Amino acid sequence: MTVDRRQRPQADGGRVVPNYAFTAGRTRSLAGADMPIEALVTATELGLAKAPGMAPEMRAIVEASTEPQSLAEIGALLGVPVGVARVLVSDLAAEDHLAVHLPLVGTDGRPRRELLERLLDGLRAR
Amino acid sequence: MDSVHADGRAATATDVAPGARRDLLPLKILVAGGFGVGKTTLVAALSEVPPLSTEQQMTSLSDGVDDTSVVPEKTTTTVAMDFGRVTIDDSLVLYLFGTPGQSRFWFMWDELARGAVGAVVLVDLRRIDDCFAAIDYFENRGLPFVVALNEFPGTDGVDDELVRDALAVPPGCPLVHVDARDDDSCTRALIVLVEHALARSV
Numbered sequence: 001m002t003v004d005r006r007q008r009p010q011a012d013g014g015r016v017v018p019n020y021a022f023t024a025g026r027t028r029s030l031a032g033a034d035m036p037i038e039a040l041v042t043a044t045e046l047g048l049a050k051a052p053g054m055a056p057e058m059r060a061i062v063e064a065s066t067e068p069q070s071l072a073e074i075g076a077l078l079g080v081p082v083g084v085a086r087v088l089v090s091d092l093a094a095e096d097h098l099a100v101h102l103p104l105v106g107t108d109g110r111p112r113r114e115l116l117e118r119l120l121d122g123l124r125a126r
Numbered sequence: 127m128d129s130v131h132a133d134g135r136a137a138t139a140t141d142v143a144p145g146a147r148r149d150l151l152p153l154k155i156l157v158a159g160g161f162g163v164g165k166t167t168l169v170a171a172l173s174e175v176p177p178l179s180t181e182q183q184m185t186s187l188s189d190g191v192d193d194t195s196v197v198p199e200k201t202t203t204t205v206a207m208d209f210g211r212v213t214i215d216d217s218l219v220l221y222l223f224g225t226p227g228q229s230r231f232w233f234m235w236d237e238l239a240r241g242a243v244g245a246v247v248l249v250d251l252r253r254i255d256d257c258f259a260a261i262d263y264f265e266n267r268g269l270p271f272v273v274a275l276n277e278f279p280g281t282d283g284v285d286d287e288l289v290r291d292a293l294a295v296p297p298g299c300p301l302v303h304v305d306a307r308d309d310d311s312c313t314r315a316l317i318v319l320v321e322h323a324l325a326r327s328v
Contacts, residue, residue, distance in 0.1 A: 036154075036237075036240065036241060037154075037180075037182075037221075037223070037237075037238065038152040038153070038154040038221045038223075038241075039152060040150045040151075040152045040219060042150065068150050068219065070152060070211070070219070070221055072178070072180045072207075072209050072221065072223070073178060073180075073211070075180040075181065076178040076179060076180045080181075081180070081181040081182060082180055082181065082182050083182070101150040101151065101152065102152075103151065103152050103153065103154075103241045104151055105241045109240060109241060110241070110243075110323075110327060111153055111241065111243055111323075113324065113327045115151065115153065115218070116243065116320055116323055116324045116327060117324065118214065118215060118218055119153060119214055119218060119220065119243065119320050120317065120320045120321065120324065121215075122214030122215050122218060122220075123214070123313055123316050123317050123320060124317060126309075126313050
């Protein structure tokens with residue numbers, strides 16, 4: 001059986017390295033299953049210390065995260081889908097190279113009232 | 127609670143990098159609407175960085191009928207989303223996600239809508255068909271939303287009550303007028319949304 005690669009000319013968005021190569025074929029990460037697209041990450045001291053020896057994409061994530069970055073921003077930075085960024089970020093978090101800051105929601109799944117009030121104050125001050 | 131590792135352990139002060147702010151909290155608001163209605167323009171007007179684009183790769187079972195093949199067919203769809211960022215205070219960061227309005231992408235909205243403050247449904251009065259699906263979706267999910275009329279030439283002076291009727295905007299749901307290019311105008315729409323969300327929060 002032959003595979004005609006021309007059938008999916010832009011399947012990887014023109015990237016040289018396919019997404020599955022970044023993640024060793026994984027599309028899910030146990031640790032990151034609930035990490036939403038707006039979750040923020042920051043580099044830890046350990047992560048920054050180890051960054052020079054990391055794979056390029058991991059190093060890029062850690063070094064960008066000296067300022068808080070969302071999962072969406074990590075995806076945009078690397079030019080990979082959010083799902084791929086989630087796997088990479090989960091791996092870095094599992095090694096204590098990144099700290100993950102999740103949204104704070106109440107039992108109804110909505111942001112807490114005090115957060116909405118702070119958001120409102122911030123928007124009114126713009 | 128607000129700062130945990132992915133494995134659920136609480137982050138400690140010692141493993142936060144110097145200069146990194148603790149107690150960081152992300153928030154998100156969705157900006158929904160049909161193609162070309164001005165979602166990206168609105169995100170750009172509010173965002174402190176040029177809007178970024180990210181891809182969400184979605185796999186769903188194809189909905190073909192009478193599929194007799196042994197292996198279920200899967201389709202992978204890559205959906206591009208523009209998003210922007212607004213720093214609210216020293217620990218709150220608001221993200222705005224422009225969400226594809228076409229109904230075939232709704233399978234991704236559930237994930238996006240989870241935990242959101244609410245949504246702005248952006249409407250071009252010259253093409254209102256594009257917004258019904260979004261209004262239905264947010265109403266059914268109980269997500270607070272406002273309907274924002276993007277003021278294109280030739281759409282001014284339209285009676286709000288007529289618009290509410292035509293769009294079947296639910297009672298109590300705010301209707302606002304915006305110029306998606308204007309920061310202040312878009313900020314006002316967000317303020318109305320957050321006030322609405324607060325009024326509905328327990």
